[in-house]
Amino acid sequence: MKGLLVKEFLGTKSFFRIYIFIIAICLIPMIATGDGEFSAGFATGICTFIGGMMCFTSFAYDASSRWDKFVLTLPYTRRQIVGSKYAFSLIMVGIGMGIGFALNLVFAAARVATIDMEVAAVMAMLVSFAFLFISIVIPLIYKFGVEKSRIVVIIIFLVPFMAFIAISNTMESGVEGGFAGSLQSMLPLLMWLLPLIGVAALAVSYQIAVRVYRNKEV
Amino acid sequence: MDSIILNHITKQYNDFALRDVSFAVPQGSIMGLIGENGAGKTTTIKLILNMIRADAGSIRVFGLDHVKDEREIKEQIGVVMDESCFYEALKLRDVAAIMRNMFKTWDDAMFSSLAKNFGLPGNKKLKEFSRGMKMKLSIAAALAHRPKLLILDEATSGLDPIVRSEILDVFLDFIQDEEHSILISSHITSDLEKVADYITFIHEGRVVLSESKDKMLYEYGILKCGADDFAKIDAGDIVSFRKSGFGYEALTADKNAAAHKYGNMVIDSASLEDIMLFTVKGERK
Numbered sequence: 001m002k003g004l005l006v007k008e009f010l011g012t013k014s015f016f017r018i019y020i021f022i023i024a025i026c027l028i029p030m031i032a033t034g035d036g037e038f039s040a041g042f043a044t045g046i047c048t049f050i051g052g053m054m055c056f057t058s059f060a061y062d063a064s065s066r067w068d069k070f071v072l073t074l075p076y077t078r079r080q081i082v083g084s085k086y087a088f089s090l091i092m093v094g095i096g097m098g099i100g101f102a103l104n105l106v107f108a109a110a111r112v113a114t115i116d117m118e119v120a121a122v123m124a125m126l127v128s129f130a131f132l133f134i135s136i137v138i139p140l141i142y143k144f145g146v147e148k149s150r151i152v153v154i155i156i157f158l159v160p161f162m163a164f165i166a167i168s169n170t171m172e173s174g175v176e177g178g179f180a181g182s183l184q185s186m187l188p189l190l191m192w193l194l195p196l197i198g199v200a201a202l203a204v205s206y207q208i209a210v211r212v213y214r215n216k217e218v
Numbered sequence: 219m220d221s222i223i224l225n226h227i228t229k230q231y232n233d234f235a236l237r238d239v240s241f242a243v244p245q246g247s248i249m250g251l252i253g254e255n256g257a258g259k260t261t262t263i264k265l266i267l268n269m270i271r272a273d274a275g276s277i278r279v280f281g282l283d284h285v286k287d288e289r290e291i292k293e294q295i296g297v298v299m300d301e302s303c304f305y306e307a308l309k310l311r312d313v314a315a316i317m318r319n320m321f322k323t324w325d326d327a328m329f330s331s332l333a334k335n336f337g338l339p340g341n342k343k344l345k346e347f348s349r350g351m352k353m354k355l356s357i358a359a360a361l362a363h364r365p366k367l368l369i370l371d372e373a374t375s376g377l378d379p380i381v382r383s384e385i386l387d388v389f390l391d392f393i394q395d396e397e398h399s400i401l402i403s404s405h406i407t408s409d410l411e412k413v414a415d416y417i418t419f420i421h422e423g424r425v426v427l428s429e430s431k432d433k434m435l436y437e438y439g440i441l442k443c444g445a446d447d448f449a450k451i452d453a454g455d456i457v458s459f460r461k462s463g464f465g466y467e468a469l470t471a472d473k474n475a476a477a478h479k480y481g482n483m484v485i486d487s488a489s490l491e492d493i494m495l496f497t498v499k500g501e502r503k
Contacts, residue, residue, distance in 0.1 A: 003320030010312045011305040061305055070303030072269045073369075074320055075292040217270040 004076065004084035005091075007067075008058055015057060019099055022046055026103060036112030040119070044100030045126060051096025052130040055089035056150075059141045069218050078213045085138055086206055093130040097123065121191045131198030133157075135205035142212045219245045219281070221367050221399035227265060227275035234423060236261050239275070241418045241428040243367075246396040248389065250410035250431070251403035252490060253420035254498055259403040262420065263371045266401070267297065280366070293322065296360030300372035302352035304359075306345035310338060313359055321363035329362035336384070350381040357385060361392065368392060370402040374409055382406070386413050407490035411435070417490060419497065426497055431490075438488035439473030440496075442466070447483055451503070455479065458500025468503075469496035 023043065030039040062068040071081055101123065107113035136156060140149040222243040229236040236258045243249040251259045264270045266277055268288050277284040279291045304313055310333055318324045333340070336354040344352065353373060360368060368389070374382045390413055392398055404410055410417065411431070418428040427434065441451065448459070448466040455476055459468035469488060470476040477485050488496075 003316055003318075006319045007305075007316040010308060010316060014307055065305050066299065066301055066303045067305065069269070070297070070299060073267050073292065073295070073297035073299075075289045076320075077289060218264075 001076070001080050001084050001087065003074075004071070004081065005088055008084065008088040011061055012054060012057060015054065018050065019047065019096075022050070023099070023103060030107065030112055036107035036110065037114075040104045040107045040113040041122060043103040044097065044119075044123060047096040047100035047103075048093060048123075048126045048130055049096070051093040052089070052133045054092040054096075055085060055134055055137060056141075056146070056153075058085065058088060060146045063146050072218055079210050082138075082142070082206065082209045082213050086134065086202070086209075089134045089138070090131075090202075093127065093134070097127060097130075121187055124191045124195055128194035128198035131195070131202050135198070135201035139205055139209040139212055142209050142216060220278075221245050221280060222249075222266060222401060223276075223278045224262070224266070225276045225278075227262070227277065228273045229261060229265060229270065230273050234258070234261075236265070236423045239420070239423075239425050241425055243399050243401050244416070245399050246393065247415040248393055248400040248402060248413050249416045249418060250407075250414035250490075251401060251418050251420065252405065252407055252410060252494060254405065254494070257420045258423045259420055260371055261423075263369060263401070263403060266369065267292075267295075293363075294366045296363065296365035296368045298353070298356045298360050298368070298370045298373040300375055302344065302347075302356045304344055304355070306343065308344050309342065310340045310355070313344075313355065314362075317359055317363065324363045326362075328364070329358055332358035332361060332388075350377050353377060353381070353385070357388060361388070366397050366399070368398075368400045368402075370400065370404075372403055372405070374402075374404055374406060382409060389413055407494060411490050419494065421497055427493070434490070434493065435487065437471060437473055438493055439470050439476060439485045440488050440492060441468040441470055441476055441480060442484040442486065443468075443480075447480070451480065453503040456503060458496045458502055460496065460500050467496075469493065469500060 026039045026043040026046070028039075029042070030036040059068075062071070072078075076084075104113065104115055104119060108115045137149065137153055140152055143149075144152065220242040224242070225240055227236060227239040234256070239258070239262060241249075251262065253259050261270070265272050266279065266284060268284055279287075280294065282291055284291060304316075308316075314324075314326060314329050317329070318326065333355070336351070336358060338347070338351055338355055338358070344355070347355065357373065374385055377385070386409060389400055389402070393400060402410070402414070414431045416429065417431045417434055419426045441456065442465065443451075444465045448468070451468060455472075456468040456470050459466055469492065470485075473485055473487070476483075
């Protein structure tokens, strides 16, 4: 599988430059206000998000260069090919989150932000959402291809987002403490539960993706 | 020994079917797969590479089962598709780094030497390569892990005659080793006439012919005659015929017998293109 991962990293290395651009953007609010809390949170979120999106980018590159066909002429099983996509995606989430966390450390050292349990909770949630994203996206792409999956992914993420906004508005107007308060009380539970759900989703997703890809005719 | 054996392969699609395809690629030879676009050449190659599954029949490569022993087989195969499949942002050294980690037998020195002989620039990204250069790169990458079998799907299509000639020379070099074989699909029949030892002709999903190229070129011929003479030709002596403003042309599978029987008619040798054209476009008597 090493060769497949080398191909992923060499093929998407130009994308790494985007992190430099993002770090520069993250510094703007901090420089403007002297407060690094927003910049730190933003950096962690956006870097993790980009890490998760890299699996999409990798599939899109494969389709445009016709690597998705060529890879089946190489000495790998379909399970290994699928495994390499999950491994690459998870490594990219790790790198994204690592860059975000490194920025947090720099801001903390510069005393413009603090690292506390809230940061840990946000990171746990971010990584969980990244796992869920990967779990949904990879089998979808294997089943429907990059283009069709792009639309499905937008719908999948738009519906919960809209629902979240709607519920949030309803609860804030009708229930004492509002949705934010409820979420606050659920935070410790979610912090442990969401990563577990994310890992379970990955395991199920991987098995589904292998099955889909095995039956796929390229 | 045969490098590839296809036995009664069938593959059904909604609008196309490959039916009862059988042929073998003998070790130490070049097998040319010819046929018009959509005849089933690429489908056949995809079946051999287990990219798609056959509905019936069996395929053996190096005597091994092409599904069960897929990895072992693919370690020893170099494949070139009709386009380069490497990311456009890569350079030669990136391609080497990728392939080095994919094939146990990858030979860096051989890749560098092939790239140098092909005149491939090491400092440019693949997106700056011409189509000819990209195909040469694909061929260099396919050869540099020292495969025993090369499978090429329309690898020379769309290239100018100079580049095609260079590539054909590389194939002839490769085949000098008696353990090596090549399966090459192409609709540029003149290329195959130059290098192939055997020809398999697929038409509408069926194998029309699969035999030695020299035997085909020696045995097939074209009878040229007017309407009166054409009326005297037995239907069993010709494969098909074409009518033109100048008279009739008929393809025969036994040139010598036809010359003996129809001594007063002109009989020319048939090229692979003639055999293909008459089979696809010709009328039956």
